[in-house]
Each structure stands twice: as C-alpha cells, then as structure tokens.
Amino acid sequence: MPALNADVVGDALMGLLQPRKTLPPKLLYDEAGCRLFESITQLSEYYLTRTELAILRDIGPTLRTALPARACLVEYGASSSVKADLVLRHLDQPCAYVPIDIAPDALSTVQTEIGAAYSGLAVTPICADFLRPVELPASTRGLPRIGFFPGSTIGNLEPSAATRFLQMARHSLEREALFLVGVDLRKDAGRLLAAYDDAQGVTAAFNLNLLTRLNREASADFQLDRFAHRAVWNDAESRIEMHLISLVDQNVRIGGQHISFAAGETIHTENSYKHAPGAFDRIAGIAGWRVVHRWTDPDRLFAMNLLATGP
Ligand code: AVJ
Numbered sequence: 200m201p202a203l204n205a206d207v208v209g210d211a212l213m214g215l216l217q218p219r220k221t222l223p224p225k226l227l228y229d230e231a232g233c234r235l236f237e238s239i240t241q242l243s244e245y246y247l248t249r250t251e252l253a254i255l256r257d258i259g260p261t262l263r264t265a266l267p268a269r270a271c272l273v274e275y276g277a278s279s280s281v282k283a284d285l286v287l288r289h290l291d292q293p294c295a296y297v298p299i300d301i302a303p304d305a306l307s308t309v310q311t312e313i314g315a316a317y318s319g320l321a322v323t324p325i326c327a328d329f330l331r332p333v334e335l336p337a338s339t340r341g342l343p344r345i346g347f348f349p350g351s352t353i354g355n356l357e358p359s360a361a362t363r364f365l366q367m368a369r370h371s372l373e374r375e376a377l378f379l380v381g382v383d384l385r386k387d388a389g390r391l392l393a394a395y396d397d398a399q400g401v402t403a404a405f406n407l408n409l410l411t412r413l414n415r416e417a418s419a420d421f422q423l424d425r426f427a428h429r430a431v432w433n434d435a436e437s438r439i440e441m442h443l444i445s446l447v448d449q450n451v452r453i454g455g456q457h458i459s460f461a462a463g464e465t466i467h468t469e470n471s472y473k474h475a476p477g478a479f480d481r482i483a484g485i486a487g488w489r490v491v492h493r494w495t496d497p498d499r500l501f502a503m504n505l506l507a508t509g510p
Contacts, residue, residue, distance in 0.1 A: 204416040208454035211417050215458050215466070222409055224355055224469040225301075229412050233278070233302070235405040242401060244393040247351055250501040251381050255285040255349075258494045258503065262289040265492060265505060266377065267343040271295035273372065274347040275329040278305040280312040282349045286379065287317060295321045295339045299329045330360075332367050346378035351501070354383055354438075354472040358482055361472075365486035369508060378488060378506040384499060385473040388432040395430035395439045395471070403428035406441050406468055419453035429465065437478070441469040479504065 207226065214221040228236065240248035268291035274283050277298030287293050296313055300306045306324045314322045323336045335344070346368050353361050368378060395402055406428045410421035429442040445460035452458075474482070479502070480490050488506035495502045 203418055203454075207413070208417040211413055211419075212454055212456060215453065216456075220458075220460075220464070220466040222466055222468050226412060227405065227409055227469065228302070229408070229416075232405060232408050232412070233305070235401060235408060238401050239397070239405060242394075242397045242399065244397045245402075246390075246394060246500050247383055250496050250498075251349060251351070251503065252282070252285070254494050254496055254501060254503045255282060259285070259289045261492075261494070262286065263291065266290055266345055268292055269294050269342060271297065271335075271339040271342040271344045272347055273297045273299065273335060273344055274349075275299055275368065276348065276350065276352050277309050277324075278302060280309045280316075283309070283313060283347065284316065286345075286347060287313070287320070290345075293317065293320055294342050295323065295336070297323050297325060297335060297339065299325045299327055299333055301326065301328050330364060332371060335371060344372040344376045346372050346376060346380075348378070349381040349503075351381050351383035351471070353380060354474070355470060356472070357470070358472070358478075361482050362486045365483060365488060365506075369487050374508065376508055380483075380504045380506060382479050382502050382504060383471070383473050384495070384502055385437055385475045385478075386500060388434070390500075391432055391439050391473065392430055395441060396428065400428075402430070402441075406443060409468060410443065413453060417454050419451060421451055421453075422449075425449055426466075436470075437473055437475070439471040439473065440467060441471075442467050476502065 210223050239245050270290055270293055277300045298306060298309045303326050306326055310322050310324045325333055327333050356364060407423055410423055413419040414421055425446050426443045427446055429444045431440045433440055442465035444465045447462050450457050450459045483490055483506050490504050491507045492505035493502050
C-alpha cells in the first residue's frame with residue numbers, strides 16, 4: 200500500500216473545499232486509470248482515438264510535403280509511441296524526438312520503442328508536466344522543430360489555459376516552428392454523451408477510480424456505491440463535463456478533514472472542450488499561431504491542425 204501522497208491530498212482538498220467541488224483531472228491517471236483510459240479508447244462509442252489515428256494514417260503523404268526535413272519532433276504528453284510513429288515515418292530524415300510526459304514508466308517505454316524503430320534518431324525524453332515551461336535539449340537547437348499535441352488533450356484546458364499553453368509552446372519551439380494539434384470538434388450532443396457515458400460503464404469506472412485512488416493515497420473513506428458517474432453536455436461552454444454525483448447526504452473523511460455532500464451534489468472531475476473550427480482558429484491566433492492546414496475525417500468528428508508561426 201503506497202504511503203500517503205501529500206501532493207494528492209493537497210490537490211484533492213484544494214478542490215473539495217470549494218463551494219462547487221472539483222478534483223483535478225490529472226488525478227484520473229494513476230496506473231488503474233491509465234488502463235481504464237486505454238479501454239475507453241477501444242470502445243465503439245469513443246470515436247476520438249480511432250478517428251484521429253485514421254486521419255494521421257490518411258495524411259501521411261501530405262505530411263511528408265508539409266513538414267521540414269531533418270526536424271526535431273516534440274510531443275506534449277507522450278504516454279504511447281503509436282501516434283508519434285505515424286508522424287515520424289513520414290518525416291524526411293528526422294533528427295530528434297523529444298517526448299514529454301509526467302509518467303516515467305510510459306516515457307521509458309516510448310523511448311525504447313521509438314529508439315528501436317528509428318536508428319539515427321536522437322530520443323531525449325523529458326519527464327515533466329507539459330503545462331509548465333520545459334527547456335528543450337540544447338542538442339536540438341538550430342533544428343526545425345515540430346510540436347505534436349494529439350488526442351484532443353487540449354480539450355481538457357479552459358480556452359484561456361489552452362491559449363497560454365499554445366503561447367508557451369510557441370516560445371519553447373522557437374522561430375519558424377510548426378505545431379500539429381489534434382482537436383475534437385463540436386457535434387451533436389447525443390454522440391458526445393454516448394462517448395463519455397458508454398453502455399459498458401468503462402467511463403464510469405474511470406471516473407469512479409478517482410475515489411478509489413483518494414481512498415488509497417489520501418486516506419479517504421469514499422464509499423463507491425454512494426457516488427455515480429455523470430456526463431453533462433454544457434452547450435454554452437461547448438464542453439462535456441464529467442461529474443461524480445453524491446447519491447445521498449453524506450460525510451467523507453479525507454486527509455484528516457471532513458467533507459460533507461448533499462444528495463445530488465457533484466464533484467466536477469473533467470472538462471472536455473469541443474471546439475468549432477473557427478473557435479480553435481481564434482484560440483491559436485491569440486497565442487500567435489496560424490492554422491495553415493486542417494485535416495478532418497469524412498464525418499467531421501475530429502481535426503488534425505497544422506499551426507505555423509510568422510505571417
Ligand atoms: C484523454 C483528455 C482526451 O477528454 O476525451 C475520456 C479523457 N475522459 N473519457 C477526453 C477522457 C473521459 C480524454 N482525453
């Protein structure tokens with residue numbers, strides 16, 4: 200049993216002591232959470248992953264002409280090597296690959312897999328929270344840099360935070376950078392709700408696992424049958440929200456504090472923004488990027504955007 204994790208306790212209490220209770224989405228991704236997310240990506244309702252992969256496979260030949268030779272690819276949130284591989288295979292003599300991720304184990308697997316597949320490619324992993332400014336390896340200075348941020352992870356960020364992230368990435372990638380960003384598009388609410396509240400209950404298990412984690416790492420005593428998963432489409436904000444709803448009036452102990460819940464009260468655990476193309480153009484524009492290409496699937500569910508700096 201892992202020791203009490205002070206960061207987890209602090210992060211959790213910070214959110215649970217607010218008048219509208221929240222928990223940070225990064226807490227969803229412990230080992231069990233990563234496995235559950237992996238199962239989500241296989242669900243028929245969860246169209247995001249397979250659609251993005253199909254787009255990446257489709258645009259390979261176009262990427263070859265749109266992206267520079269002898270480049271450095273920098274991936275923000277690199278928990279698997281699958282998507283980077285789909286980009287790297289179309290680059291002309293790629294020189295360097297810099298995967299950035301907070302999970303050290305996933306990162307070293309990515310390093311091993313990409314290192315084995317591409318001889319002559321310098322793989323320099325950085326174990327860090329990609330939302331913080333990261334210093335790229337000095338060895339990649341002078342190489343044309345291509346940022347890569349797939350999975351619609353950008354959808355987890357409020358538009359202002361998405362802008363800040365894109366701005367920070369622009370500074371870190373430096374002059375004449377390019378940035379490939381995967382974005383889930385706005386679409387009908389029924390399709391979105393199914394993707395975030397699947398029939399098999401995998402997303403529910405993923406959301407509820409957060410409480411299991413707090414029981415273990417924050418000495419909390421959540422009773423899992425007293426909470427339920429809720430997915431809500433917030434049309435005004437253009438986002439799917441995940442909540443854990445308290446089914447009864449109850450008190451929960453966590454990190455030495457007591458938190459009370461009224462029946463029907465929720466903990467907001469995640470946002471997943473769905474940007475219309477124009478809305479994403481604006482966010483990128485404020486951050487100093489131009490969208491120079493946008494590739495979508497035939498049903499226009501998902502978009503891979505190529506951003507460039509400069510005029
Ligand atoms: C990995 C953040 C892109 O928002 O779709 C999946 C996470 N949450 N089902 C998303 C998630 C619920 C996912 N991201």
